[in-house]
Amino acid sequence: MTAIDNLQHWRDMAENRIQNAAKMTMIRRQPVDIEFTDLCYSVPVSRTCNKLILRNVSGYFKSGELTAILGPSGAGKSTLLNVLAGYRIGDSTNSVLVNGETRDIKTFRKLSRYIMQEDVHQHCLTVLESLQTAADLKLGKSVSKEVKMKQITEILDLLRLTNSKDTYTARLSGGEKKRLSIALELVNNPPVLFLDEPTTGLDDLSSAQCITLLKSLARGGRTVICSIHTPSAKLFSLFDNVYIVAQGQCVFQGCGDDIVPFLESLDIHCPKHYNPADFIIDVSSGEYGNHHEKMVRAIDNGRKHRWSKKEEPPKLIRLDSGIDDIKEMPDYGCSSLDQFTILLSRMSLQIWRDWSNFLIKVIIHLGVGVLMGSIFYKYGNDASKTIYNFGFCFMSLILFMYVPMLPAIVWFPQEVKCIKREFFNRWYGLNAYYFALSISRIPFQMVQGILYIAIVYLMTEQPLEIERIVKFTSIVGLVTLCSEAFGMAISARLSIVNGIFVGPALSVPNLLLSVYGMGSSITTVPMWIRISMYFSYLRFGLEGLIVTIYGGAREHLICPEEEVYCPLKIPRQLMKEVGMEDANFWRSCFFMMFYFIIFKVVCYFILRQRLKRSRSSGLFWLIGRFIKTHFNLNH
Numbered sequence: 047m048t049a050i051d052n053l054q055h056w057r058d059m060a061e062n063r064i065q066n067a068a069k070m071t072m073i074r075r076q077p078v079d080i081e082f083t084d085l086c087y088s089v090p091v092s093r094t095c096n097k098l099i100l101r102n103v104s105g106y107f108k109s110g111e112l113t114a115i116l117g118p119s120g121a122g123k124s125t126l127l128n129v130l131a132g133y134r135i136g137d138s139t140n141s142v143l144v145n146g147e148t149r150d151i152k153t154f155r156k157l158s159r160y161i162m163q164e165d166v167h168q169h170c171l172t173v174l175e176s177l178q179t180a181a182d183l184k185l186g187k188s189v190s191k192e193v194k195m196k197q198i199t200e201i202l203d204l205l206r207l208t209n210s211k212d213t214y215t216a217r218l219s220g221g222e223k224k225r226l227s228i229a230l231e232l233v234n235n236p237p238v239l240f241l242d243e244p245t246t247g248l249d250d251l252s253s254a255q256c257i258t259l260l261k262s263l264a265r266g267g268r269t270v271i272c273s274i275h276t277p278s279a280k281l282f283s284l285f286d287n288v289y290i291v292a293q294g295q296c297v298f299q300g301c302g303d304d305i306v307p308f309l310e311s312l313d314i315h316c317p318k319h320y321n322p323a324d325f326i327i328d329v330s331s332g333e334y335g336n337h338h339e340k341m342v343r344a345i346d347n348g349r350k351h352r353w354s355k356k357e358e359p360p361k362l363i364r365l366d367s368g369i370d371d372i373k374e375m376p377d378y379g380c381s382s383l384d385q386f387t388i389l390l391s392r393m394s395l396q397i398w399r400d401w402s403n404f405l406i407k408v409i410i411h412l413g414v415g416v417l418m419g420s421i422f423y424k425y426g427n428d429a430s431k432t433i434y435n436f437g438f439c440f441m442s443l444i445l446f447m448y449v450p451m452l453p454a455i456v457w458f459p460q461e462v463k464c465i466k467r468e469f470f471n472r473w474y475g476l477n478a479y480y481f482a483l484s485i486s487r488i489p490f491q492m493v494q495g496i497l498y499i500a501i502v503y504l505m506t507e508q509p510l511e512i513e514r515i516v517k518f519t520s521i522v523g524l525v526t527l528c529s530e531a532f533g534m535a536i537s538a539r540l541s542i543v544n545g546i547f548v549g550p551a552l553s554v555p556n557l558l559l560s561v562y563g564m565g566s567s568i569t570t571v572p573m574w575i576r577i578s579m580y581f582s583y584l585r586f587g588l589e590g591l592i593v594t595i596y597g598g599a600r601e602h603l604i605c606p607e608e609e610v611y612c613p614l615k616i617p618r619q620l621m622k623e624v625g626m627e628d629a630n631f632w633r634s635c636f637f638m639m640f641y642f643i644i645f646k647v648v649c650y651f652i653l654r655q656r657l658k659r660s661r662s663s664g665l666f667w668l669i670g671r672f673i674k675t676h677f678n679l680n681h
């Protein structure tokens with residue numbers, strides 16, 4: 047068998063599989079054709095200068111077809127895909143038509159799904175649980191559990207994930223993760239699918255299976271568009287439409303079989319047995335001389351919708367697009383309250399399943415509790431050790447500042463990637479997500495705090511009064527919440543590398559201001575430092591703990607017999623010595639709540655800004671542009 051016969055044989059087999067899979071594919075969707083004309087996209091690179099990435103490209107992607115966007119590295123494939131999907135709006139000027147009508151981005155996002163290159167999943171959920179959550183969020187309560195399960199089973203079969211349905215997503219192979227990403231977006235059967243390099247990181251067999259699957263989805267009536275890196279001849283033969291980009295312009299558009307005749311028409315000859323996809327990419331990147339302009343002219347920068355030796359096929363005109371019905375559809379599959387409850391149970395399950403992480407935290411809190419209890423053993427009621435007991439309170443606050451903040455800085459950037467995918471694909475709104483996120487973590491933080499307090503409070507012999515115990519726990523809880531919210535506000539914008547530096551660095555002034563001026567009267571502290579102290583939530587935490595332990599009508603502390611004189615025997619005396627005589631428990635709580643809300647609000651707006659895909663204007667635009675051109679915050 048010659049190589050060509052081999053390829054033909056493989057193609058026939060794949061075609062058979064595609065036909066069978068296409069029959070299984072859920073309800074057929076209304077066709078959606080995408081046409082774009084003179085599309086430009088630029089990014090700011092300096093204060094005055096923009097880099098033009100897409101240069102007046104045009105093109106036409108038909109429903110029922112699998113389209114590949116190919117090109118040399120840096121040609122603009124991902125950018126074109128992102129702009130078409132609406133994932134990047136930025137400085138783009140364009141005319142994108144959907145079924146002949148100007149694209150309304152809000153409506154289009156209800157029609158399309160975007161599968162990103164990186165497969166980020168909720169790692170402690172199984173494949174089936176992930177799909178069930180997606181179905182609950184996207185289909186809502188109007189679809190019965192049985193119907194959802196039927197759809198899920200069909201999708202699992204179609205994507206050959208049935209055998210892995212009970213596997214945790216963290217344990218899936220690269221190919222399975224990619225298929226799960228596709229499966230999750232198939233739940234509400236979108237008519238348009240965009241995929242950014244779906245075969246990256248997959249071996250030949252998995253790549254072939256992935257592209258075969260995409261073709262079967264296209265055969266089900268969908269418009270499937272993917273960017274792809276140098277596909278093998280086998281894979282290349284599966285695409286219905288090929289769109290080749292070089293230097294931000296279109297150098298070919300049409301059927302893969304037409305590439306060789308197209309190049310021949312320009313007097314460029316493809317060597318025998320050479321993969322035409324590789325050859326045209328080599329030609330467009332200048333390996334065989336400068337043919338770029340010639341190719342762009344021949345295809346009219348994509349205005350010629352399908353280069354063919356034969357007549358160009360007539361363009362389909364959709365009369366009953368059904369897009370108007372979609373405009374009326376709600377933005378999400380279920381109400382905000384339902385989104386909140388589904389997400390809250392998913393997050394709680396995630397934390398619960400990640401029991402090793404939870405266990406480590408519990409062990410650390412118990413271990414540090416025993417250590418602190420041993421170091422400050424029985425200091426709480428010992429008048430000769432009052433100043434050390436103050437140290438114990440301060441050390442406890444440092445623990446509850448760093449322990450919640452550092453994991454948040456490391457964990458949250460990964461979570462943001464997942465939110466980006468799910469939010470962009472309209473699984474849920476940001477408000478529901480953010481409330482669920484904020485609430486889901488509180489019980490687990492509280493359990494760890496209570497375990498620590500139970501040990502140290504008894505071992506250090508702090509006053510055993512219900513009111514003081516509750517107040518002590520509340521202050522520690524508030525410091526925990528503030529610290530985690532602070533860590534999340536930092537990591538919502540920064541990468542792990544930047545966040546892990548910025549978080550602890552900003553904690554230093556927080557710590558310094560919390561104990562500044564102790565030992566002398568507050569009136570001796572310069573005014574600007576006194577004002578700065580209001581910016582340290584830890585200061586309020588410390589005041590809150592000291593007033594809880596030493597405030598109120600507490601009896602005198604016990605001065606050991608071997609001590610001649612205990613100057614800090616009177617509880618209020620310590621508060622005077624450390625400049626906290628005016629401390630008030632409720633004021634401390636109020637300020638910590640205030641900072642907690644501020645950090646939460648800042649984090650929310652940063653997240654919203656990152657997820658929002660529309661073009662900002664005025665001052666926000668200027669600030670955004672300044673940050674983009676001067677800082678690389680995410681990498």
Ligand SMILES: Nc1ncnc2c1ncn2[C@@H]1O[C@H](COP(=O)(O)OP(=O)(O)OP(=O)(O)O)[C@@H](O)[C@H]1O
Nearest residue numbers: 089091097099117118119120121122123124125126
């Ligand atoms: N935010 C940005 N700032 C500056 N240049 C950018 C930015 N985004 C993309 N580019 C540039 O635009 C060009 C196209 O990028 P794009 O990621 O679309 O290329 P690609 O064809 O997908 O490349 P690859 O195949 O290597 O992934 C590249 O030269 C890239 O450096």
